[in-house]
Amino acid sequence: xxxxxxxxxxxxxxxxxxxxxxxxxxxxxxxxxxxxxxxxxxxxxxxxxxxxxxxxxxxxxxxxxxxxxxxxxxxxxxxxxxxxxxxxxxxxxxxxxxxxxxxxxxxxxxxxxxxxxxxxxxxxxxxxxxxxxxxxxxxxxxxxxxxxxxxxxxxxxxxxxxxxxxxxxxxxxxxxxxxxxxxxxxxxxxxxxxxxxxxxxxxxxxxxxxxxxxxxxxxxxxxxxxxxxxxxxxxxxxxxxxxxxxxxxxxxxxxxxxxxxxxxxxxxxxxxxxxxxxxxxxxxx
DNA sequence: ACGAGCTCCTGCTTGC
DNA sequence: TGCAAGCAGGAGCTCG
Numbered sequence: 001x002x003x004x005x006x007x008x009x010x011x012x013x014x015x016x017x018x019x020x021x022x023x024x025x026x027x028x029x030x031x032x033x034x035x036x037x038x039x040x041x042x043x044x045x046x047x048x049x050x051x052x053x054x055x056x057x058x059x060x061x062x063x064x065x066x067x068x069x070x071x072x073x074x075x076x077x078x079x080x081x082x083x084x085x086x087x088x089x090x091x092x093x094x095x096x097x098x099x100x101x102x103x104x105x106x107x108x109x110x111x112x113x114x115x116x117x118x119x120x121x122x123x124x125x126x127x128x129x130x131x132x133x134x135x136x137x138x139x140x141x142x143x144x145x146x147x148x149x150x151x152x153x154x155x156x157x158x159x160x161x162x163x164x165x166x167x168x169x170x171x172x173x174x175x176x177x178x179x180x181x182x183x184x185x186x187x188x189x190x191x192x193x194x195x196x197x198x199x200x201x202x203x204x205x206x207x208x209x210x211x212x213x214x215x216x217x218x219x220x221x222x223x224x225x226x227x228x229x230x231x232x233x234x235x236x237x238x239x240x241x242x243x244x245x246x247x248x249x250x251x252x253x254x255x256x257x258x259x260x261x262x263x264x265x266x267x268x269x270x271x272x273x274x275x276x277x278x279x280x281x282x283x284x285x
Numbered sequence: 286a287c288g289a290g291c292t293c294c295t296g297c298t299t300g301c
Numbered sequence: 302t303g304c305a306a307g308c309a310g311g312a313g314c315t316c317g
Contacts, residue, residue, distance in 0.1 A: 001309075001310065001311085002311095003311095032293095032294080061311075061312095076311080076312085077311090078294090078310085078311060078312085079294085079295095079309070079310055079311065080294090080295080080309095080310095095295080095296095112294095112295095113294085113295055113296070114293090114294045114295050114296085114309085114310085115293085115294055115295075116293070116294065116310075116311060116312080117311085156287085156288085157287085157288075158287090158288065158289085162288085162289085165311090166288095167311085167312075174310075174311070175309090175310065175311090264289090264290085264310095265290080265291090265310090266308090266309080266310060267308085267309085267310095
């Protein structure tokens with residue numbers, strides 16, 4: 001599942017491959033991934049053709065490929081989105097949704113099994129697409145203010161994991177890195193945000209930054225074929241996960257068996273010893 | 286305004 | 302064996 005480190009890995013891959021390239025032809029194989037382009041798939045194809053890519057940018061899990069004319073191709077990988085660069089005559093991977101033929105004879109392909117992600121044209125979005133402006137800065141942003149975000153978290157009446165997953169508070173963190181960060185900071189997912197000290201709030205955010213920086217260095221996390229970089233390679237960070245997906249395995253810190261618990265209709269993984277149930281728990285968290 | 290829950294999607298895994 | 306339910310979950314949306 002692509003979170004910030006995976007999206008940044010993809011961005012870096014695209015930067016070296018599409019920057020300066022002109023789109024010669026666009027093929028939309030499935031309408032859903034371009035659903036946010038309200039004028040429809042045909043218009044999407046026509047309006048992109050002839051444009052030239054500048055260097056790809058990212059905030060949180062959003063990725064966009066600016067055009068030299070000031071617009072941008074906005075992309076979100078959702079749960080299973082991938083960008084692949086292939087020869088036009090290479091066999092299509094399953095679930096290939098959009099094809100962009102580039103002027104150097106390569107073909108940029110958007111592949112997405114579950115189609116939670118998608119592509120759209122963002123008018124004037126080269127610097128920061130309007131569709132992205134509502135989310136908070138991510139921890140890799142030079143202007144990220146950890147103390148200010150910590151204050152905002154403490155002002156809430158919710159559980160810490162919900163706050164970490166709220167992209168308007170801090171972007172880029174998904175279920176995997178939320179669990180890893182909370183383990184690193186020895187904090188239970190349901191701990192009430194208002195009960196955190198200023199230092200603890202910063203500690204949790206710093207932990208999230210740390211685990212994502214490590215994951216980025218490893219080329220991202222992958223459990224299966226759903227996340228790959230532009231060359232089709234998986235990352236290696238799954239070998240370094242302390243708790244996520246590790247139910248029954250020993251906590252790397254104390255050896256206690258990791259527990260999986262239902263949370264937000266999904267799963268949370270924690271060490272029952274390092275991350276004790278909080279005295280103050282957010283209601284329904 | 287804020288917090289919480291629902292929904293969209295496909296394909297692999299699990300259970301009867 | 303076959304079918305259905307369970308599970309994976311980002312983010313826009315609705316509702317209280």
